[in-house]
Amino acid sequence: MVAYPGVDGAAPATWKSASDEWHALAKYALDAARDLRDQGVKPLAENWTDEVGKAAAGKFRSLADQFEVAYDILLAVDMVTDGVTNAIETAQSTLREARELAGHYGLTIGADGTITGPPVHNRTEAEEMGPYRTQVQDLIDQAVAQVTTADGLAAAELAKLAAQTGLTDPDKALNEFQTDASHAQMQMLAADIPVHQDPVTVRQWWDGLTPRQRTDLMRAEPVLIAGLDGVPDDVRTQMRGNGKYDRVKLVQYALDHWNTADPTDFGNNCTNFVSNALHEAGMKEKTSFWWGTSDDDGWMIGNRTGVDAVDKRLAYSDNWAAAENNQNFMLRHGGQEVQRSDVQPGDIIYYEQSGPNDSIGQGTTHHAAIVTAVMPDGEIKYTQHSDSYQNVSLEGRINATEKHEGAQNLRIVRPDPDWY
Incomplete structure (x- = not known):
């Protein structure tokens, strides 16, 4: 377990530098994989078609796969070290708040984290000082616990990643190891938030964060922050949006139902899932009295029979479950396209084909x-x-x-329904 001196003396800038370096190495590995495919595999396949050419192309393909694995593993390391960086920075802000609070109450925090105060002369004075000590101790405990959690998660993930030097399967590197690292990073962020503390401690913790840290946590863990009693009401209201639907509930629905069956199976349920999430978050359907689900400017669910083959044709408007229709509908009715630098939880990512693909038109x-x-x-x-x-x-x-489907143009849309 990490102790108070370890948190207080940690150097987040060192972790940040390491994270940046791992990220740079990951990009080099990805560039190498792409160069091998574009300058090696592709020309050989097109211009040297005998067995020797096929063997050479196979060697280049194998090398490209190894560099792609390296990219996924290195990016996973970057995620883990970035998670540790954020945990330390947040914890040190919490310790600063604990020291300020201790000073306000006439208490002192020693180098080992022990809280001391002026001598008390009677039982009444001791009882009066008790809650103050508890408030300071709760902040110290929160800081130590979050770094301890980050330390344990990071140690486990880094050990697992370090053992993958012989891995040659890009799909395994991506779907198992990078995904696990992403989830560990999210667990570290969640541990930064005092979900089991009383509202007074939560408010003191919140006040101790820098404005940037508050914004970062609102964007990284919207569900936890919006549900935390002690965070200012105006902050929680802001996170939920303008009242037309609840952006936090939208994220909550997605996180809760990512691997559960949708009410109707369209085969490819990506956009149906998005619409279900928006609907559960409070977005009202745009209905048509005369045309129902056949209205090309509607966004609605009609009468479902429970038979997927029937329902996916008749029970939903085209704008509900077809990606392009859904994107255009949201943009036509109040939504706006946002840049990646402005993206917020609850925005929708649409993938537009920009490179060649035999089954998807550019x-x-x-x-x-x-x-x-x-x-x-x-x-x-x-x-x-x-x-x-x-x-x-x-x-x-x-x-x-993009390797499997061709180049993509990512369009990020923030829905803002104008029909109610």
Whole structure:
């Protein structure tokens, strides 16, 4: 277990530097994988078609796979070290608040974390000082606990990643090790939040954070922050949106239902999942009295029979479950496209085909996912159906998507319904 001196004396800048270096190495590995495929595998396959050429292309392909694995593993290390960085920075802010609070109450925190105070002369004075000591101790305990959690998670993940030097399967590196690292990073952030503390301690913890740290946690853990008694009401209200639907509930639905069956199976349920999440978050349907679900400007569920083959054709409007229709509908009715630098939890990511693909026309929007977290460094985590993933890295996965499906233009939309 990490102790008070370890938290107080930790050097988050060192962890941040290490995280940046791992990220840079990951990008070098990805560039190498792409160069090998573009300058090696592809020209050989096109211009040297005999067995020797095929063997050479196979060697280049194998090397490219190894560099791609390196990218996924190195990016996973970056996620873990970034999580530790944030845990230390937040914990040290909490310790600063504990020291300020202790000074206000006439208490002192020693180098080992022991709280001392002026001598008490009677039982009444001791009883009066007791709650003050408890408040300071609660903040110290929160800081130590969050770094202890981060330390344990990081040690386990880094040991697991260090053992993958012989891994050659890019899919395993991405879907298992990078995904696990992403989840560990999210667990570290969740541990930074005093979910089991009383509202007074929560408010003191919140007040001790810098404005940047507050914003970072609101974007990275919106569900936990919005549900935390002690965080100012105006902050929690702000996170939920403008009242047309609840952005926090949207994220909560996605995180809770990422791997559960949707009410109707469309085969590819990515956009159906997005619409269900928006609907559960309070977005009202845009209905048509005369045309019902056949209205090309509606967003609604009609009468379901329970038979998927029937319902997916008749019980939903086209804008409900088709990615391109859904994207265009949201933009036509109040939604706005946002830059990656401005993305917030609850925004929708649409994948528009921009490279060649035998089954998807260029310019066609074919996939949708929900932004469920934004990391302090701007990394976007998303959650989706078909295939089902929870809180995975957009940066970490887009390479694999483009390798299999061709280049993508990512459009991020913030719905803002104008029909009610």
